[in-house]
Amino acid sequence: MTESMDLAVVSWSKAQFALTAMYHWIFVPLTLGLAFIIAFMETLYVKTGDEEWKRITKFWMTLFGINFAIGVATGIILEFEFGTNWSNYSWFVGDIFGAPLAIEGIMAFFMETTFIAVMFFGWNKVSKKFHLLSTWLVAIGANLSALWILVANAWMQYPAGMQFNPDTARNEMVNFWDVLLSPVAVNKFLHTISQGFLLASAFVVGVSAWYLLKNRHKLLAKRSIIIASVFGLLSSIFVGLTGDGSAYQVSQKQPMKLAAMEGLYKGSEGVGLVMLGMPTPGKVYNDNKDPFIFKLEAPKLLSILGYHDKDAFVPGINDIIEGGYIYKNKNGEEAVALSAAQKIEKGKLAIQALGDYKAASDAKNKEMMVYHKKILDDNFEYFGYGYLKDASATIPSVPLVFYSFRVMVGIGLLFIVFFALVLYLVLEKDLEQKRWLLKASIFMVPMAYIASQAGWIVAEVGRQPWVIQDILPTVAAVSRIEAGAVQVTFFLFLIIFTTLLIAEMKIMFTQIKKGPKEEGGK
Amino acid sequence: MIDSTYILLQQYWWLIVSLLGALLVFLLFIQGGQTLIYTLGKDESERTVLVNALGRKWELTFTTLVTFGGAFFASFPLFYSTSFGGAYWVWMAILFCFIIQAVSYEFRTKPNNFLGRRTFEAFLYINGLLGTILLGTAVATFFTGSLFSVNKMNLTNIANPIISSWQTPWHGLEAALNLHNLSLGLAVFFLARILGLLYFMNHVNSNEIFVRAKKHLLYNTIPFLVFFLTFVIWLILRDGFAVNPANGQVFMEPFKYLHNLLAMPIVLAMFLIGVVLVLWGIGKSLVIYYTKGIWFTGLGTVLTVLALFLVAGYNNTAYYPSTFDLQSSLTIINSSSSKFTLTVMSIVSLLVPFVVAYIWYVWKSMNSKKIDAEEMKSEGHIY
Numbered sequence: 001m002t003e004s005m006d007l008a009v010v011s012w013s014k015a016q017f018a019l020t021a022m023y024h025w026i027f028v029p030l031t032l033g034l035a036f037i038i039a040f041m042e043t044l045y046v047k048t049g050d051e052e053w054k055r056i057t058k059f060w061m062t063l064f065g066i067n068f069a070i071g072v073a074t075g076i077i078l079e080f081e082f083g084t085n086w087s088n089y090s091w092f093v094g095d096i097f098g099a100p101l102a103i104e105g106i107m108a109f110f111m112e113t114t115f116i117a118v119m120f121f122g123w124n125k126v127s128k129k130f131h132l133l134s135t136w137l138v139a140i141g142a143n144l145s146a147l148w149i150l151v152a153n154a155w156m157q158y159p160a161g162m163q164f165n166p167d168t169a170r171n172e173m174v175n176f177w178d179v180l181l182s183p184v185a186v187n188k189f190l191h192t193i194s195q196g197f198l199l200a201s202a203f204v205v206g207v208s209a210w211y212l213l214k215n216r217h218k219l220l221a222k223r224s225i226i227i228a229s230v231f232g233l234l235s236s237i238f239v240g241l242t243g244d245g246s247a248y249q250v251s252q253k254q255p256m257k258l259a260a261m262e263g264l265y266k267g268s269e270g271v272g273l274v275m276l277g278m279p280t281p282g283k284v285y286n287d288n289k290d291p292f293i294f295k296l297e298a299p300k301l302l303s304i305l306g307y308h309d310k311d312a313f314v315p316g317i318n319d320i321i322e323g324g325y326i327y328k329n330k331n332g333e334e335a336v337a338l339s340a341a342q343k344i345e346k347g348k349l350a351i352q353a354l355g356d357y358k359a360a361s362d363a364k365n366k367e368m369m370v371y372h373k374k375i376l377d378d379n380f381e382y383f384g385y386g387y388l389k390d391a392s393a394t395i396p397s398v399p400l401v402f403y404s405f406r407v408m409v410g411i412g413l414l415f416i417v418f419f420a421l422v423l424y425l426v427l428e429k430d431l432e433q434k435r436w437l438l439k440a441s442i443f444m445v446p447m448a449y450i451a452s453q454a455g456w457i458v459a460e461v462g463r464q465p466w467v468i469q470d471i472l473p474t475v476a477a478v479s480r481i482e483a484g485a486v487q488v489t490f491f492l493f494l495i496i497f498t499t500l501l502i503a504e505m506k507i508m509f510t511q512i513k514k515g516p517k518e519e520g521g522k
Numbered sequence: 523m524i525d526s527t528y529i530l531l532q533q534y535w536w537l538i539v540s541l542l543g544a545l546l547v548f549l550l551f552i553q554g555g556q557t558l559i560y561t562l563g564k565d566e567s568e569r570t571v572l573v574n575a576l577g578r579k580w581e582l583t584f585t586t587l588v589t590f591g592g593a594f595f596a597s598f599p600l601f602y603s604t605s606f607g608g609a610y611w612v613w614m615a616i617l618f619c620f621i622i623q624a625v626s627y628e629f630r631t632k633p634n635n636f637l638g639r640r641t642f643e644a645f646l647y648i649n650g651l652l653g654t655i656l657l658g659t660a661v662a663t664f665f666t667g668s669l670f671s672v673n674k675m676n677l678t679n680i681a682n683p684i685i686s687s688w689q690t691p692w693h694g695l696e697a698a699l700n701l702h703n704l705s706l707g708l709a710v711f712f713l714a715r716i717l718g719l720l721y722f723m724n725h726v727n728s729n730e731i732f733v734r735a736k737k738h739l740l741y742n743t744i745p746f747l748v749f750f751l752t753f754v755i756w757l758i759l760r761d762g763f764a765v766n767p768a769n770g771q772v773f774m775e776p777f778k779y780l781h782n783l784l785a786m787p788i789v790l791a792m793f794l795i796g797v798v799l800v801l802w803g804i805g806k807s808l809v810i811y812y813t814k815g816i817w818f819t820g821l822g823t824v825l826t827v828l829a830l831f832l833v834a835g836y837n838n839t840a841y842y843p844s845t846f847d848l849q850s851s852l853t854i855i856n857s858s859s860s861k862f863t864l865t866v867m868s869i870v871s872l873l874v875p876f877v878v879a880y881i882w883y884v885w886k887s888m889n890s891k892k893i894d895a896e897e898m899k900s901e902g903h904i905y
Contacts, residue, residue: 004681058902065628065903072584073624077617079591080606084614087607088684091674094599095859102596103870105589110877113581114884120903121578126887134884165860169674169685170599172860348680355678387680476677479607480684481693489614496618500625503636510634517902 008483010475013085016490018460020077022453023497027071027504029452032146032193033200033235034064035139039132040227046132056220057135059516060204063508065120070504074497085486087479089467096162096173097152104148111141146196147189154185156468157459158253164380166357166373171471184249188459191242194235195452198415201232202441202448205422207512209441212432217515225426233419239412244305250462251306251314252328254469256394257462259317260401262302265291267316267325272297273305276406279399285317285392317398321391330381338382340391343470347386350379384466387476396464404457411451418444531864532854533836535597538871540831542590543661544824547710549583550657551721551816552576554714556623556650559643562722562734567895570631570904573646575725575893576718577627577905582881584624596867600672600857601842604686608670609660609694616656623649627905650718651711658710660694662703664834665757665779667845669696672852689846702760705753712746713800713823720807720816727892736807743804758783763843765853772840772848782833789832796825 038060045053079101083090090097118126118134126134155161161178162171173179205228208221251258258264263279264271277295303312315337319325323339338346353376360368388394422441425431431438463469467477555576563569595602606613622645629635630642669689676685690696697703719735719742726732762778765771775781783790799822807815835841840851858864891897898904 005684062903066632069625069628072581073621076584076588076620076624079588079595080613080617083591083595083602083606084610084617085607087603087686088677090595090599090603090607091685092677094595094602095863098592098596098599098602098859099863099867099870102589102592102867105585105592106870106873106877109585109588110881113585114881116581117578117888118884121901122888123902124900125890130887168860169677173863173866176866351678351680355675358675358678387683476683478684479610480687481607481610482691485610485693492614492618496621499637503625503629506634506636507629507632511632514633 005475005478005480006483007475009481009486010478012483012486012490013478014474016085016486016493017081019490020074020081020493020497021460022456023493023501024071024074024078025453025456026449026501027067027074028146029196029199029448030067030203031064031071031142032196033198033231034060034067034203035135035142036197037200037204037228037231038064039135039139040231041224042132042135046128052219053223055516056223059220060224061119062511063207066504066507066511068116070500073500077493085479085481086467086477089472089477091170092472092477093156093159093162093171093468095170096155096159096179099173099176100148100152100155100179104145108141108145108148111137112145115141143193146193150189150192151180151185153459154182154188155179156466157188157463158182158184158249159468159471164376164383166354166376167361169354169358171468184246184253187242187245187249191239191246192455194238194242195412195455197235198232198239198412199448199452201228201235201419202415202444204228205232205419206442206445209438210512211515213435213438213442218432220516222426222431225422225431229419229423229426232415233423236412236415236419240416243409243412247305248308254463255315255327256317256320257396257401257458258306259315259320260396260398260462261405261458262314263291263295263398263402264302264314264316265318267314267319269303269313270300270311271302271314272299273301274402274406277402279402281399283398285321285395317395321394340385340394343382343385344388344391346379346382347384347388349386350376350383351386353379380471382470384468384471384473384476387473388465393465393473396462401458401462404454404461408451408454408458411447411454415444415448415451525861528861528864529855531861531868532597532858534868535593535858535864536835536841536854537832538874539590539594539597540828540835541824542586542593543831544827546583546586546590546657547713547827548717548820548823549579549586550654550710550714551717551820552580552583553650553654553718554711554716555718555721556646557715558718558722558735558738559646561738562719562731564730567898568728568731570898571726571728571893571895572722572731573627573630573643574898574901574905575722578888580623580627584620587620593867597859597864598852598854598857599859600686601852604670604672604852604857605660605668605842607686608688609663609668609697610688611692612656612660612694612697616653616660619649619653619656623653630905650714654711654714655704655707656698657707659698659703659707661710662700662706662753663697664831664841664843665760665762666697666700666702667763667843667851668694669846670844670850671847672844672850702753702756705749705756709746709749709753712742712749715742716746716804717816717819717823720803720819723807724813724816725889725892727894739804739808743808763840763848763851765838765840765851765855767838770853770856772843772851772853774848778839779833782837782839783829785837786832789829789836792825792832793829796822796827796829798822800826 041057115134115137119138122131160182161175163174165172204224208224211217211221275296278293280289283289300310302314304310315325321340323337325337326334327337329335353372357372465473467474559569559572563572626642626645630639672686674685677683719739723735758780761774761776764775764778799818803815803819806812835854840853842852844850
């Protein structure tokens with residue numbers, strides 16, 4: 001086939017993936033954190049024998065169940081979407097990417113689903129201790145599944161432990177531990193689950209604060225707030241630390257994403273961090289517009305955070321496109337950065353070499369196979385650039401990433417103060433009098449969701465155009481289907497997920513209004 | 523040149539994927555049961571019991587489906603790439619059937635649930651009806667073939683680097699118009715209903731429901747046998763997609779699937795014992811008062827489906843054939859993951875017995891007492 005592919009299918013496939021992933025991501029963080037909060041509560045019940053703790057546990061469990069169901073509904077599509085909409089990707093890296101997905105199923109999903117049945121229906125069927133164990137296993141299972149899917153995601157951002165095999169025309173795993181324990185994977189996992197803990201804590205504090213404002217279920221509310229604010233405070237601090245770790249990794253491994261997060265076009269030594277700012281709309285990398293309408297900077301902070309050195313050089317978008325600066329390569333050696341044009345050139349060489357290798361292989365010409373394989377290996381690092389049209393295709397949407405990053409970090413930091421304050425006041429038995437803070441607590445629940453989604457945008461929009469960093473762009477990763485077909489499924493997902501979200505929220509609010517039930521009935 | 527460890531690993535993973543597929547078909551008793559809620563439950567209280575009997579197990583089926591997909595992806599990624607991306611509409615339809623199922627149990631009776639109880643019940647029905655028929659239809663293409671081509675070297679075509687192409691704009695819908703495929707789809711549907719009925723007869727403590735289930739067992743067994751036998755007879759008589767092990771060339775071989783059964787006596791035995799067990803479980807439940815039919819028919823289902831999968835993939839057979847371009851057909855050799863990945867995954871698969879053990883333990887402790895209307899009043903969490 002020689003005709004060019006329809007680029008609309010790439011856009012619609014991206015839109016559909018973003019839509020389904022973001023919908024799924026509304027529900028997952030609450031599951032990750034609330035599972036542990038419930039487990040803490042039930043542990044207190046089993047330890048003290050206090051029936052009130054059981055009632056509290058069951059109340060939050062009901063909300064957990066509502067959220068969990070829609071999390072499952074929105075989750076199944078993500079696994080299969082790699083096949084349906086990203087079929088080239090599935091072959092090109094399936095040898096590495098499939099494994100974490102399968103392990104997730106075997107190790108985590110069965111644990112979660114088996115013990116969730118005990119958690120909900122086992123109160124009168126199994127012993128107290130076995131029930132408690134099941135609740136903990138649900139929490140562990142949920143977080144284990146997050147581990148595997150985030151390992152898979154981290155691998156896309158920082159491909160490690162693999163080698164390209166020209167005979168099969170795909171990447172193959174050569175070191176499992178490099179995939180599992182890459183610094184990007186470790187940071188991403190810890191940052192993401194602790195963010196889930198934060199969100200769940202905010203949810204529990206918010207709902208409980210509403211009860212205090214309404215003067216209902218006060219014991220439940222206060223006890224829940226104590227647990228959630230401790231958990232929330234620890235988690236929010238940890239989110240900050242792992243966020244710092246993640247940003248450090250991004251600086252090293254995805255400099256373009258970092259530049260987009262900062263709206264940094266022209267790099268220099270000792271770069272400041274933009275605390276507040278407004279990027280100039282319509283700015284492109286090679287025009288003369290000032291990148292910012294205004295900005296407020298903390299001097300040298302970006303160099304310190306990104307490179308742990310106050311005078312470190314941070315490349316901007318233009319530097320990355322033009323090349324020529326000194327950076328540390330994958331082996332930790334100093335090297336001169338190539339320009340985007342050079343990378344595209346090398347990518348095309350690698351792709352051409354793959355074709356030549358195959359031709360030589362068909363002709364059984366050993367000598368030429370070795371020759372072309374060497375060209376391929378030497379240039380493979382930039383394989384994906386060969387599919388890009390020009391340098392501008394390597395830049396993600398700067399305003400979207402820039403604002404999302406600030407929203408995420410700003411709200412994240414606010415939560416440290418918030419949880420500390422709530423915890424202090426609830427321990428001083430002064431929280432009920434601070435009605436403004438109770439009202440603020442309700443307001444903080446949607447804030448946590450916004451920060452969570454913003455984090456996803458930073459990570460996923462920030463890495464565009466790459467499905468696999470430097471190796472495979474979206475344009476070479478999709479399935480060969482009509483754009484119209486993807487458009488139809490996009491709108492089907494939009495309609496069905498939105499409908500289910502409305503149902504979920506109505507049910508959730510109704511259950512919260514109802515509050516915990518008396519023992520025995522529903 | 524031939525790496526026998528690699529071949530062994532490929533066969534091992536085909537066995538695992540087949541086993542997951544076989545367990546999935548057994549667990550479709552949930553889907554079958556979902557299509558019988560109004561048939562067997564004459565009032566709200568009976569329906570609540572039936573829904574809850576299924577509701578405590580539905581996630582097991584769902585998880586098995588997801589794990590089946592994940593394991594297939596990890597071990598045979600070219601199938602994932604070719605089939606899912608190509609037969610787009612069929613797989614999307616299946617996914618939608620399962621998306622709507624996942625919320626329905628939890629949301630069905632919750633106050634203020636926006637769509638109403640009946641809608642969520644309809645979702646369960648659609649999942650049971652279309653989910654089973656489409657899954658069966660999709661699996662039947664393992665024997666009948668599809669219209670696609672694969673050229674890995676398309677990667678070197680910068681303007682259009684996609685390696686797998688579906689050769690009809692129907693993108694998988696065409697599979698549902700093939701009578702041979704449809705006969706398996708309908709056989710799976712009626713089998714799921716049979717398993718659902720046997721599960722209710724085993725686990726629901728209600729004489730009325732038991733009697734009705736028994737009556738419907740007969741009504742569903744007849745069409746099941748018709749469609750199943752149609753599929754099997756057609757299968758053993760038809761030409762199959764054989765692979766020449768020396769050069770990997772795919773060619774049509776008369777009676778290929780019959781030959782496979784005869785060449786692999788263990789698989790043949792598995793198939794025959796499986797069918798006998800399926801019929802034994804049904805027959806005994808029809809003739810006497812018997813509640814354990816689910817176990818015989820369930821085990822029989824697993825054996826029969828496992829045997830069919832092995833016939834599709836073993837003994838030099840292309841398990842996902844292309845009728846558009848024979849040489850694009852997928853075999854367990856040309857579509858599998860690397861030896862390294864299969865080895866890693868094989869180590870992980872050692873966990874499976876533990877997983878099965880805890881599922882079994884939990885099932886036993888949760889199902890020790892039959893479910894009835896009384897329990898629905900005292901239980902804290904009901905659907």
